Amino acid sequence: MPGPSARLRAALAASLLLAATTAAGADAAAPVSSAARPVFERSKDKLLQLRAIHNATGSQAAIGSGFVASADGLVVSNYHVVAKVALEPELYAMEFVRGDGTRGPLALLAVDVVHDLAVLRIDARGLPFLKLRDGRLRKGDRGYAMGNPHDLGLTIVEGTYNGYVEHALYPQIHFTGAINAGMSGGPAVAQDGRVFGVNVARLVGSQLVSFLVPGEFAAKLLDAAAAGGPPERFQDEVREQLVGHQATLMQRLLSTPLPVARFGRYEAPDSPGPFVRCWGRADNEATRPYEIDAKICIPEFRLFVSDELQTGDLRFSHTVLRSRSLGALRFASLLEERFGADGFDYANRKDLTGYRCRDDFVTRELGAVRAVLCVRGYKRFEGLYDMRLKVLTLDHSSEALVSTLALNGVGYESGLDFTRRYLERITWTK
Amino acid sequence: MDEVIFVEVLGRAGDVVQRHAVARLPATIGRAYDNDVILDDPYAAPHHLRLERGESGELVLVDLDSRNGLFALDPTARVARATARPDARFRVGHTQLRIRPRSYAVPAERDDVARTPWHRKPAALAGLYAAALACVLLYGFASTTERIEPLKLAMPAVWATLGLCVWASTWAFAGKALAARGNFVAHASIAMAAPVLLLVVATLGGYAAFAFSSSAVDEGTIVPIAAVLAWTLYRHLTLVSRQPRRTLAVAAFLIVVGVFSVLSLADHASQKDQLSRMAFLKEIKSPAVRLVPGASPEAFFAAAQDLKPKVDALRKAD
Numbered sequence: 001m002p003g004p005s006a007r008l009r010a011a012l013a014a015s016l017l018l019a020a021t022t023a024a025g026a027d028a029a030a031p032v033s034s035a036a037r038p039v040f041e042r043s044k045d046k047l048l049q050l051r052a053i054h055n056a057t058g059s060q061a062a063i064g065s066g067f068v069a070s071a072d073g074l075v076v077s078n079y080h081v082v083a084k085v086a087l088e089p090e091l092y093a094m095e096f097v098r099g100d101g102t103r104g105p106l107a108l109l110a111v112d113v114v115h116d117l118a119v120l121r122i123d124a125r126g127l128p129f130l131k132l133r134d135g136r137l138r139k140g141d142r143g144y145a146m147g148n149p150h151d152l153g154l155t156i157v158e159g160t161y162n163g164y165v166e167h168a169l170y171p172q173i174h175f176t177g178a179i180n181a182g183m184s185g186g187p188a189v190a191q192d193g194r195v196f197g198v199n200v201a202r203l204v205g206s207q208l209v210s211f212l213v214p215g216e217f218a219a220k221l222l223d224a225a226a227a228g229g230p231p232e233r234f235q236d237e238v239r240e241q242l243v244g245h246q247a248t249l250m251q252r253l254l255s256t257p258l259p260v261a262r263f264g265r266y267e268a269p270d271s272p273g274p275f276v277r278c279w280g281r282a283d284n285e286a287t288r289p290y291e292i293d294a295k296i297c298i299p300e301f302r303l304f305v306s307d308e309l310q311t312g313d314l315r316f317s318h319t320v321l322r323s324r325s326l327g328a329l330r331f332a333s334l335l336e337e338r339f340g341a342d343g344f345d346y347a348n349r350k351d352l353t354g355y356r357c358r359d360d361f362v363t364r365e366l367g368a369v370r371a372v373l374c375v376r377g378y379k380r381f382e383g384l385y386d387m388r389l390k391v392l393t394l395d396h397s398s399e400a401l402v403s404t405l406a407l408n409g410v411g412y413e414s415g416l417d418f419t420r421r422y423l424e425r426i427t428w429t430k
Numbered sequence: 431m432d433e434v435i436f437v438e439v440l441g442r443a444g445d446v447v448q449r450h451a452v453a454r455l456p457a458t459i460g461r462a463y464d465n466d467v468i469l470d471d472p473y474a475a476p477h478h479l480r481l482e483r484g485e486s487g488e489l490v491l492v493d494l495d496s497r498n499g500l501f502a503l504d505p506t507a508r509v510a511r512a513t514a515r516p517d518a519r520f521r522v523g524h525t526q527l528r529i530r531p532r533s534y535a536v537p538a539e540r541d542d543v544a545r546t547p548w549h550r551k552p553a554a555l556a557g558l559y560a561a562a563l564a565c566v567l568l569y570g571f572a573s574t575t576e577r578i579e580p581l582k583l584a585m586p587a588v589w590a591t592l593g594l595c596v597w598a599s600t601w602a603f604a605g606k607a608l609a610a611r612g613n614f615v616a617h618a619s620i621a622m623a624a625p626v627l628l629l630v631v632a633t634l635g636g637y638a639a640f641a642f643s644s645s646a647v648d649e650g651t652i653v654p655i656a657a658v659l660a661w662t663l664y665r666h667l668t669l670v671s672r673q674p675r676r677t678l679a680v681a682a683f684l685i686v687v688g689v690f691s692v693l694s695l696a697d698h699a700s701q702k703d704q705l706s707r708m709a710f711l712k713e714i715k716s717p718a719v720r721l722v723p724g725a726s727p728e729a730f731f732a733a734a735q736d737l738k739p740k741v742d743a744l745r746k747a748d
Contacts, residue, residue, distance in 0.1 A: 287577055326575065328716045334575040340712030347705040353744035356737045359710040361643050361724025368717075368724050372710045373734050377741040379748060385741065388708065394717035412738050420731045 039144045039189055040156040043067075046130045048096040049148040050077050050106065050120075050185060052084045061092055065147030065186030065199065066120070068129040069222055073122035076132075076218050077185030078200055079111045080304045082118045086111055086234035087306055087380070094120060099154045110225035111234060113241040113303055114170055115217045116200050118185075119225035130187055132222070133194040135173050135214025137161040145177050145199050145210070147186025155183070161196075165211065167300045169249070169275040172211045173197045179210035188212050238305065239381040242409055245303060245312050246384065250414040253314075258418075260425050264293065266393065266401045267427045268318045275300050276314065289325045290334060294318070303409070308348040311384075311409035316422070323398035331398055338402050339370070339392050345406075352386065353377045361394070366427055368394050373419065378409065387415045395428050433532050435481065435489065437467045440519065440526040443608070445672065456482035458494075459522070473498050473523025481514070481529065489514040489529055498523050540675075555619060562622040565629040566590045590625070597621050605670040613669045624662040631655055640713040641721040648711055652690070660686040 052062040064081030068074070075096065084092040085108055094106040106120040137143065141161040149155055159177020175188060179202045188197040197212025231237040253272050261270035261278075271278045276299050284291035296317040303312035321338065323331040357374040370392040378384040389405040405422050407415050437459065439448040450467045457466035462476035469478070475496035484490040492511040493500040499508045501521040512520065514529035521527070566587050574583065598618035606612050635651030638644070664682035671678060701707055725733065 289577055290575070328718075329572050330575055332715050333573050336712065336714035337575060339714050342704075342706055342708050345706045349705060349748070352705060353741055353748070354705055355708045356740040356744070357708050357710040358730070358734050358737060359643070359645070360730055360733075361720060361722065362727055362730045363724045364727060368720065370714065371730060372708070373730075373737070374708045374710065375734075375737045375741050377745045379745050382745075385738075392714065394720065397716045397718065416731055416734060420727060424727055 035142060035191060036144055036156055036158050039191075039193065040146065042193055043130060043144075043146055043156075043187070043189060044099050044154060045128050047146055047148075047154050047186065048075060048098060049151075049154075049182075050075075050081050051095050051097065052082065052092050053095055054092055056091070063148070063151055063182055064184040065182065066096065067146075067185075067187040067195065068122070068127050069119075069132060069195070069218070070129050070226070071125065071127055073124045073127055074109070074129075074222055074225060075106060075120045075122060076187070076195075076198060076222065077118050077120065078198065078213075079113050079116045079118045080200075081185045082108055082111065082120065083304070083306050086118075086238060089234065096122065107230070108234065109230045110221055111237060111241075112217065112221045113238055113305065114245050115213050115221075116304060117198060117213055117218055117221050119221050121225075130189065131194045132215045132219045133190065133192070133196050134216040134219075135164070135171075135196050135212070137190055137196055139163050142191055143175060143177070143188050143196065143212075144190075145175065145179050145183065145186060145188040145212070147179075147183030147199055149180035149182045151182055157183075159188075159208070159210070164214070165300075167274040167277065169252075169273075169299075169301045171214055171217075172200070173214055175210045175212050176208050177210055178208055235380055239384070242303065242305070242312060242381055242384060243411065246410045246414070249312065249314075250410065250418065253418055254414065254421070258421050258425050260427075261295075263295065263318055263401070264320050264322075265399070265428050266318075266320060267425070268295075268401065268403055269297075269316060269405075269422050269425045271297050289323065290331070291322050291324060293320045293322075306351070308346075309351045311378075311386075313409075314405070314407045314418075316403065316405040319402045321400050321402065326398070328397040331400075335392060335400055335402070339372075339390060345386075347376075351379055353379060355388070362423065364424070366395075369423075369426065370394060371423060375412075381409075383411060384409050385412055385415055386410075387419055389419050389422060391423055391426055393426070393428060395430070401426065401428070436530045436532070436534075437481070438528045438530065439469070440528055443672070446528075452481065455489075456480050459527075460494075460496075469522065469525050471523040471525045474525060475523075478522050484513065489531065491520060491529070496522075555615065558619055558622045558626075561626050562590070562594070563587050565626050569629060594618060594621050601666050601670060608670050609672055611669070616669055617666060620662055620665045624658060627658045628655060631658060636713045637715055637719055639711060640715040641719050643711065643720075643722055643724060645711045648713060656686050656690055 046068045048066045048068065050064045050066045051060045053059070054061040061084055062081060064077055066075045066077035069076045082094060085094050094108060095103055096106050097103045104122060106122060108118065108120050110119045139162060143159050143161050145157045145159060147155060157177045157179060159175050162174040162176055165172045165174050175197065179199050183199045186199045187195040188199060190196045196215045198218050200213050201211045203209040258272055259270045260267045276297050278295055278297040281294045283294065294317065298315045299313040301313060302310045304310055319338065321334060326334060353376050355374040355376045357372055359372040361368045362371045372390040374388040376386050387407040387410060391403045393401045403426055405419065407418060435452045435455065437450045437452055438446045441447045452466055458477055458480050459465055459467040459469060460476050460478040461469055461471065461474045465477065475494065475498070477494050478496045479500060480492045480494055482490055482492065490511055491500060491514050500512065501507065502509050502512050503519040503521055516530045516534045519526055519528050567583065570583050570586050571578070598614055598621050601617040602612040602614040631654045632651060635647065639648035660682045663685060664679050667678040667682055668675060
């Protein structure tokens with residue numbers, strides 16, 4: 001991004017670096033980190049910056065990091081660093097830049113969308129490389145994450161290993177260290193010099209909460225890449241992995257009855273597992289003629305497919321609206337506002353079709369609800385759909401439950417199956 | 431003595447600007463002061479036409495070798511002489527003429543809308559105004575889900591009253607210009623009846639759509655709404671134009687259909703860009719309004735299978 005702000009930022013960054021150098025020089029005697037320097041010395045010739053180059057302009061479209069993981073040139077990084085090349089190989093190409101500034105092309109060999117990993121190849125033999133190990137260290141162990149944050153140059157960050165994330169659908173390491181944009185795909189090295197994790201994400205708005213993909217998954221993908229050639233079309237490979245993911249998720253969701261939680265007079269679906277977390281909220285300001293109790297359940301995971309498409313998750317919310325002094329006419333207006341609103345889903349034409357909906361009263365022994373089911377399809381990933389269910393109870397003229405479910409990137413049958421179970425779990429006492 | 435003949439000078443809208451009685455034939459028509467009918471038109475010759483009886487007693491116009499000639503209208507054709515039937519129009523210079531005999535039969539008088547008694551009565555007018563205001567207030571009340579603030583609720587009624595005055599005045603001015611009659615009260619009563627009818631139609635449509643869970647009913651409400659608007663426009667037009675009722679009715683119908691078509695096209699075009707738009711029946715009323723039992727969960731989700739081919743078709747279309 002050229003322009004004054006970029007120049008200002010560059011000047012600022014440079015001055016910060018200069019200040020840091022001076023401080024380090026003055027304080028050279030103090031052993032701030034005895035281990036970081038040798039780790040970096042041993043690793044630096046195996047570290048790479050990865051760039052997705054937009055062919056038409058020759059400029060970088062995405063930058064990340066990576067490391068050489070075998071003597072014959074296999075390189076490990078994140079899927080999200082190479083996503084553009086995987087999905088639009090005719091528009092983008094990958095290249096690497098070493099610490100000394102030398103650069104060259106990279107060929108994409110394998111991707112793992114679920115764990116956010118990719119394996120690429122440098123066309124060279126006899127390269128120095130980093131060895132992988134599994135991700136299990138002991139809580140409190142030191143780890144060293146390396147990469148090229150914000151294109152500032154190769155960097156090492158010392159941090160603390162904090163075990164595997166407890167709620168994850170797919171295991172990730174919780175690492176307390178300053179991983180920043182651009183370091184994605186870089187290695188996190190244990191004190192023994194081996195890679196125990198691959199930098200993948202940080203929690204925005206938190207302090208140093210970062211995540212690594214455990215080393216064993218990188219090793220598995222490396223083996224797969226070494227054994228077979230790249231797929232004919234990565235788009236199909238990505239689709240297959242998304243289909244596999246939704247099958248795993250649906251299997252988990254459908255194998256046990258959906259738990260429910262009480263909610264005043266109502267009962268409605270509760271978190272189906274530790275990978276979905278629910279939050280509650282009351283909105284009962286005294287001057288309002290109605291009051292609200294709301295619960296929203298959001299997933300701890302989401303698969304990155306491209307900058308415009310994150311999918312493979314589910315979320316739902318329940319809102320109980322209770323009239324204080326609205327009267328039946330105005331209460332119905334309130335429900336209409338709440339129920340009729342379109343979702344604010346971000347969607348892009350490249351990936352998704354428009355919605356098609358079905359609405360009706362759905363009647364069970366208990367009574368009737370108003371239900372709307374909307375479905376849209378994935379354009380590049382055939383057989384995957386987004387489903388939206390809205391349910392409004394019609395049991396009372398001054399109290400109602402509005403429930404919404406969003407199911408992203410699911411197969412039609414299993415998605416419909418879960419949607420139906422969800423609807424059937426919404427009940428009330430008279 | 432010959433029958434009295436009327437030579438009528440017509441305005442652009444077909445209205446009579448001057449009417450000359452001619453007691454004796456043949457008579458001459460032209461700019462000169464020695465004519466029987468004098469035309470104040472610089473494009474007319476001093477002696478332009480002669481009006482006379484033909485062999486079988488019909489009235490005939492004869493061009494007296496004028497420079498600009500005599501034209502029959504509908505269709506326009508230059509003629510040297512022409513039979514002057516009572517509904518035929520002619521052009522001489524820039525002047526339109528029509529020749530009618532005393533025996534010409536006129537149609538029965540039209541109903542005078544402005545004379546229709548009910549809205550002339552102050553009580554009826556006040557009642558209509560009250561009904562229109564009540565509709566505006568009731569609509570505001572029903573759609574306010576936050577705490578009622580009387581002043582905020584009353585504002586739309588104030589705006590509606592102002593709007594009504596501007597609307598009726600505009601029509602009254604148009605009437606003054608085109609038909610020489612303002613008819614402000616009549617225009618105002620039409621303009622007050624319209625929102626009452628619209629609210630009734632739209633509300634009934636919304637309730638019926640929810641009660642029967644029918645998007646078709648919801649979308650179909652546009653027909654009576656368009657009808658109310660067309661009727662309103664028609665009533666206004668009858669007060670400001672002398673064109674036949676049928677012409678005005680067709681004009682009102684076409685204008686409303688045209689406006690609705692343009693709006694729906696624009697709506698359609700803008701919706702195409704809204705990928706996250708969900709099209710479903712959005713009307714929600716009190717549970718007691720529901721009149722149909724609805725589907726069982728099995729039936730609802732079985733019917734939802736239909737969405738798959740629709741979405742797949744969208745996928746293939748792009």
